[in-house]
Amino acid sequence: MNSDAEKRIVLVEDDNIIAFSQARFLRDKGFEVETLSSGEECVEYIKSGAAADLILMDIDLGRGIDGIVAAEKIAEFRDIPVVFLTAFSDEDTIDRVNDAARYGYVVKSSGNPVILSAIKMAFRLFDSARVLRESEEKYRFIAENSTDIISQMDRSGNIIYMSPLSKTLTGHDPDDLSGDNVFKYYHRDDRGVILDVYRRLMEQPEIVTFSYRFRMKDGDYIWLETTSRRLTDSDGSVAGIISSSRDITARVEAEKALKESEEKLHLVMNGVPALLSYIDRDERFVYVNDAYERWHGIPKDNIVGMTINELLPAEAYERSSSYYKKALAGERAVFENFINDISGDEKFVRGHLVPHFIDGTVNGFFTLIFDITDNKRAENKILSLLNEKDLLLKEVHHRVKNNMGSIAALLYLQMDSMNNPNAVNAIQDARSRVISMMGIYDILYRSGEYRSVAAKGYFSDLIEKISSTYITSSRVKITSEIEEMILDSGILFPVGMIVNELLTNAIKYAFTGERSGGIHVRIVRKDDKHVEISIRDNGAGLPDALEISSSRGFGLTLVKMMIQQLNGSIKINKVGGTEFK
Template sequence: MRSMQIKSDGAARKPRILVVEDEAIVALDIQQQLVQLGYEPVGHSSRAEVAILLARDLRPDLVLMDIQLGGAMDGITAAQAIRSAQAIPVVFLTAFEADDMLARAQLTEPFGYILKPFSARELRTVIEMALYRSATDARLRKSEQQFRTIFEAEPECVQVFDSMGELLQINTAGLRMFEAESLQQLQAYRLPDLIAPAYRQDFLALRQRVMAGESGVLEFEIVGLGGTRRWMDAHAAPMRDGDGRITMMLSVARDITERRLSFQQRRVSDHILSAVSQGVVISGPHLKVLQVNDAFLRITGLQRADIVGRTCKILQGPLSDADTIRRIGLAMHTGQDFQGELLNYRRDGSTFWNELSITPVVDENGAISQYVGIMRDVTERKEAQAAQQEHMHQLQSLSRRVLAAQETERRRVAHELHDELGQYLTAIKINLQTSQALSEVSATARNEGNIKIVEDAIHQVRRLAAALRPSVLDDLGLVPALNWMAEQNAARGQIAIRCDSQIADVRLLPEIETACFRIAQEALTNILRHAACRQVDIRLELRQDSLLLTIQDDGRGFDVNATLQRARGGNSLGLLGMQERASLIGGVLNLESSPGSGSRLTLECPLHLALAQA
């Protein structure tokens, strides 16, 4: 029967054995037997102290140790020293079977005993068993060392509990998570006491399921010995013994505090984004949209699936300003903030003005990780600004035309005063100067001629005054003034003008009466100049909470849009003047017409502004 071979550096060799025996003849005999059995004796010692040194230097595979040795140290003490220092297996040689000696020898965990005298077969059997056990123990130690290395190197918290829930083992990562310096320090506490109260029962229920043969997962919060709170994601499984009985629980827990906090922060962030009335869009470094809030979707009319993963270029269209788009791109490329306004497009194709602010977000290395855009729909403001600018333009045009009209009116009044009233006064002067020279004409005749000239002058002054502002408007009110104006224009234009009123006995505020009269006056002037009509109807009525003035003709009509466009360009003083007067009294002027179907002008103003106090 061949002896066990020892593998060293991949090659098989004979087992090397150190013999410790104080009787030289016995020692020599043992060495010879070892050679015959296929072993290699590497040395011999008769003293325990020397045997310890030889074991250290020679590193044999096995030591045959006589218990009774000469000197102060016996074989049991030497075996314990060798076993502790080099983990070399020892087989005791003894001629005695004393119980106390065997009890001491067992404390050194020997790999066998052999009683003297022994046969070669007995020696071989004991040696082979010892070498086999040593090899098995070595593999076990290596496996345990590998397991311990993995156990300690594992970045997650690894714990082993017994069937009663007591902590048996924990790795270094777990100690750090629980803020403990050692297993013993942590074992002084009940683990459930280190779990947040809200999750203790869940943890105990998990342990019961695992000990019943199930695996389980649980997220829970712990409080370390230093007071630090952490979130753990634990995966637990049962551990069985050689008979298949569940005796322990293995738990591998991951620290998910950052993930949990990040999730909570995202929830808070999402809540804040949902509550913000302005549109918010978050893009990655390559400008693809990562997240938008509800306000963004409401402003643009998009769905999240329409925009997430794409760029905001889908909001741009033909009317979007190319220069602004270029400045946005330049700011983002250089990591600068951008603020400006851009005309964008909604999902349905309608446009809106976007007041946009873009800010880059950098990471810890200074690289841009995100862009955050804040957008606000300012369409109403832009339209109001445009309307205000248009209104200012109209006012400027109106002012220029009013000044021009004033000068024209002054020239006309000056002309009439010079040509009409001046002539009358000159005639009176000539009559007075020549009254003495014309003795043949009686004084009575001369006075009658002067009175006629004065009457004509007075009539001319009254006509001019009425043209500037009819006294009937101030004395009698709007309705009589409209009737007077209708009579005057009907006679001059040779058309039928009908005036109908439901407020004959009601006086209005002076500014209301003036505005209505001037609007009607301008409308009649335009009708006489351009309409070529036969009939004009003027109607004044009270309708619910409004005063309504309507002027309608059956003339040739016109294109309203074209007329309004000319008015905005400053080419229609009359229409701009009417609109301005309506606006000043809080009213609305509406003009309806089309070629060949006459025209209809309506002024509506609030009734509570129109009625004068009694």
């Protein structure tokens, strides 16, 4: 807006002398003046867009429209202050002026100083009205385009204004809400809270934020978070309340779902029969379940914030501290420790530590601690029983081996006292079978292993004992090819008997008289379930008519029984000697 020295006044006066006098006075006061003589001329002048800051308008302009009508026409297309000049002071004229003018009128006889004062007052009123109008437009724009509902109520809760967003969020048209009491839209369970808010706003000039449910047009409820303050009149009395409200339904539902989820999680975590916790990088407890409180006798809220070495005795912490460092380095860790519980009883525990990563960095770790005292005691008892069993089995094997040695010695003495060759051979075969079984018990006793035996050592020793028993000259040579393998002792017994019988028969019958030659023993694993045994000699060979299935000899009958026990099979090759396979 221009200063007074630059403001342009349009003077509309049909009396040229008056017009001249007033124009000169106004110019002397620093105004620019444009003089016109009729209402029509003024309307056209203003409509043309000509510069003008105020119109000083005579009401009675002779022929044509008067000043009031001219002002009304101008108001249709331009907002400009108008001050009326009139020589009349009758009631009708004054009423017409009051209806048309917002900036006053002056009786011509009042004098130039009064006219000047009225002009300045009109400028101030116009500037104030413009500022107020711009402010109203600004706040209306904010209210109508805000993401919150802007509302105004009187002190009784009657709705004066509701921004257009209420239509979008609640379905209620703002015009339909106007005049309604807002309390009818509140959920009945929230009215106590809202009444308390209204009481506070009436008593104190504070800003209050609160949440509640608001009934929508379809009958459902929406959660709103509202910030309110009171409005006061010029005398300081409470005129009403202005509020800003936002839809928090999604947030409330998410918080409700989160709370339910947390309650379920706490139920699960507190129901786990273990000590469950989360520990940060400083080895400080962030969360512990109820089991910690029961174990340590300290409220779990007091445990949160403590470090591990503050909660545990120094010795217990030192025994497991390396595992905590391992978890903080990003590795899973499992450890066992012992610690006293609330009663002072020593308990064995097993801990599982799982590192927690955020953006590739270890932020802490989860711990799951189980009380394994009962398991440990049961384990120790089992180990004790097993040790006792091992000692017992070892003693049994030792005694069986010694008893078999005694039997072998007795058979040897019996054989040495006999003259009948057939009887001597029979006792010698029996002694060889005893020695075969005794070798297995000797290995079991010496190795401390009661189910599995290294086959190569056993067969090599067995072949050497058979050779020293039956071969009395260098005419017969025994060679062997035995693969390293581990066999169950239950399988080794029948296999040893088979090797004993076939090798003994080869030594006794393949090289009669002065005949010389060799015997080759081959024992190899074919696959995980099968072992192949081959005993081949280059001696006299067996008669073509001999079949193992029809043999009546004790040795081959024993071989056949052992093979059936093992679910095995046997073949005889009679070319170039004899091979049992």
